[in-house]
Amino acid sequence: MTAVEEDLATSWAAWHAEREETLRAPHGWLSLTALYWLDGADDAARTYPELPGTWRAVDGGVEISASAADGVSVDGAPVDGTTRVEPVDGKPGVLVAVGERRVEVIRREEHLALRIRDPQAPTRQRFAGVPAFPVDAEWIVTGRFEAWDAPRRIDVDTVVDGLGFHPTAVGTVRFTLGGEEQELVALGDGEPGEELKLHFRDGTSGESTYGGGRVLRTAPPAADGSVSIDLNRTINLPCAFTASATCPLPPAGNTVTVPVAAGEKTPV
Structure with a gap:
């Protein structure tokens, strides 16, 4: 393992441990x-x-x-x-x-x-942790954020039949993965310098990962619109853990065209 790979693994392990502690919270x-x-x-x-x-x-x-x-x-x-x-x-x-x-x-x-x-x-x-794919630097890519003229309230379905959800979308993020161009609607609050939330499905959804999609929070985009996308930090929605949540589904079209064998797997 190179020094870069070791640093990546160490950083991810600390992040993952904090994520699991949050899930373990008494009222989480x-x-x-x-x-x-x-x-x-x-x-x-x-x-x-x-x-x-x-x-x-x-x-x-x-x-x-x-x-x-x-x-x-x-x-x-x-x-x-x-x-x-x-x-x-x-x-x-x-x-x-x-x-x-x-x-x-x-x-x-x-x-x-x-x-x-x-x-x-x-x-x-009985929680014993969240299973995840091995960490790999190949799942870290640079994308480009294109903000819309103004944030938009969009309509998405949820895991509860007949129930809708209405998040705020702020623009699109484009990046290349597996040699294919990807484009996802980015969610946020429309505030300057905020992180972006990418809610998507991919070829692993319903197989090794939760069928309702997973979520990745990015760092705030740079001034030139570039944004680092670390798919190793893709996480499950609450509905992957419990039937008592009312999670939204991804925005229409938010599907990565290649399997994302990175981030959290379906809980066991």
Whole structure:
């Protein structure tokens, strides 16, 4: 192994270890145990398995009714009566504490749901790491970012039938891989100097890697538009680990034309 190869392997190993520690977080993606959709606006107050109190979707938010003895709290404040939370579409939800668990109240389009995060979840307890392809410098290429005149809100499907997602696309990234020209829509917030997110499928999708595609975050593009693309750092979406996530699918056309045998594999 050359010094360059050793440095690459060492850097990747540190990055991968940090990635796995993030997944192991007590209330991270591996802690999800259930996803309960609240049936439409102005729904009746309902109870849910293992959750105290009642939960009701109304006017774009969720009303939580509980007594002080139930041990439910929002932002550290105990719920004793009725409290309302208002999650934002497509963003991380509002976390409601119930003992050591967290009930994440989410909004996806007009739909509201409760997602249970439990540190004792079997997926977290038995987690032994994320399998990945061997690190190889051949999967590091230089691309070119072409920003659009203005960021655009695009529509993509999700792993939940009938549910859409609406990320912000900021331009395209072009690069050569396996002797073939590739072009992917890049996601971001439209802020100067931000990293880009490339969500794509390739020839390994549904085989050795997750069928819903994988994601790569790049460094911010240079002033000339050049951007380093290290496919060794391509990661799975949360839905590769749990059925209780609502992951988006890649933007239309975001398919790399050659198998990308780099980055994370399907979890086992």
